[in-house]
Amino acid sequence: MVQAKSWILAKHFDGFPKDSDFKLVVEELPEPKDGEVLLEAAFLSVDPYMRPFSRVRMKEGDVMIGTQVSKVIQSKNPAFPVGRHVVSHCGWRSHAVSDGTDLIPIMPNWPQDVSLSLALGTIGMPGLTALYGIEEVLGLQKGETLLVNAAAGAVGSVVGQIAKIKGCKVVGSAGSDAKVAYLKDLGFDEAFNYKTVSSLEEALRKASPDGYDCFFENVGGLFSSVALQQMKNLGRIAVCGSISTYNDGTPQTGPFPHLTMIFKQLKMEGFMQSRWEHKHPESLKRLMAWLKEGKLHYREHITKGFENMPAAFMGMLQGENIGKAIVAV
């Protein structure tokens, strides 16, 4: 028997999430039966998608959705011996019992000197999102110019670096001077703080006077309307996120994009990494290879303590993190 803690959605978010929307519950978990394992969370992920998905994938009283790196601490399943680490989709839980079907083993030959928390970041869902957005959605070509916003985030920072690996010019937008400095460190050609530039339009034009071939969209809202005008003819937009609109009570509105899309013949595509799940093993290997070759750098913003998950989540939504926001138990 183990005491398991979990964070439930006590109340659907109304606008920006607040402490009272979450509730910590404790329960006794039974011993695993034959074929089952008992998992203990090591690292938990807080991601922007949890905010919009709370409406469509959860009801009040459900455990918050999410992914974690867990350690097998009891096992009656030979495929997952005690001590083994896995990626689990069991949500915001300190412990869970699983029959193994929903568990993803950590990639074989994970290097000793790379934190397993990266399986939730650069060598996990956010890294895959960056890779597929660039290769499958944008079809980014050498020599092209790419714009990415929320560029210092878990996805954006990988996007910019992969685009550099592919021989592109990369422009990044982020929300603090420290983030902008980080983007420059990562090799972004141009980076600016969208909160302090006098005009987003001018900042985008100055960073790439010829416009943008590709735009990796993480922010949505008014940023999207301004950026649309700076796309080149036949430009492509990968719509990955829309964080500036996730906490709207009343949906924000903006000018319709159609006329610009016609004049410039733009393509805009929403996507989720799960569409290319069959490619995940190969893709994770590529990401890890870039990491080991020193071509892909990362930062993590680590919050300690399972009890701080709501604070870590809300901080991430406010842009407190540089790189991937992680909770370490």
Next chain:
Amino acid sequence: MVQAKSWILAKHFDGFPKDSDFKLVVEELPEPKDGEVLLEAAFLSVDPYMRPFSRVRMKEGDVMIGTQVSKVIQSKNPAFPVGRHVVSHCGWRSHAVSDGTDLIPIMPNWPQDVSLSLALGTIGMPGLTALYGIEEVLGLQKGETLLVNAAAGAVGSVVGQIAKIKGCKVVGSAGSDAKVAYLKDLGFDEAFNYKTVSSLEEALRKASPDGYDCFFENVGGLFSSVALQQMKNLGRIAVCGSISTYNDGTPQTGPFPHLTMIFKQLKMEGFMQSRWEHKHPESLKRLMAWLKEGKLHYREHITKGFENMPAAFMGMLQGENIGKAIVAV
């Protein structure tokens, strides 16, 4: 010497076009020089694109842009003998002198019993727009469900019929009961009058409870926001026109599409037929073959008299036409 009339853009449109925005001018044209021909307009096209393009392709005092079927009435260019018909991009002109480089001969073997005006409609730019939107942008597949709005117009009516030829379910929206009846005659599976349905959302859901694989967008604005919600996962949207927003003084606004595009992984692409100009000759042959086989029907809304071009244009923008709006000289 010939007296040539032309309609100029006297004043940039501010909101819906009005008579005083146009001015008829008359000039004497010189005799064609060596290599030149003198053209006389037979049929002129009025198209929705002229409204938004007036801002980006014209300045006050310019002749209105547009395409016409013209007859060669004097020739010093052996490639275009007297009596030959051509498609010309010379704009709203009764006569013009051309060196031939901007002229497109009418398709070889044009059937005697098919009006040459169709070179401005079903066997011309609007027909090509429909075909490329379906094949190159949407990649419409047999068995899929397609939505098209402004469905009784020059493009929409061809879109629906090609989709039927391809074995799809077709739903059309139009702005009058007469248009809806016409769509049913054309073989549309479902059609409704968007002006009289109590709820566009319900009308779309009733016409296809499972949603839409593809959406051929001619209208934009609020229609687009409602239709977006009814797309199936991985749905595709070909953005061809946005007629509901062309006459906005202040741009209309609507909810940002990003979150829906992500959840449903939708693709949305703006396009113009000119992108596939290299395919035009082959494509026109295919359209003509369908027409001769009785698979592609058409209607024209013909206004008589060059002096009535502004009225024909404004009437088309108000949706007076079923099928292609044409001015016959």
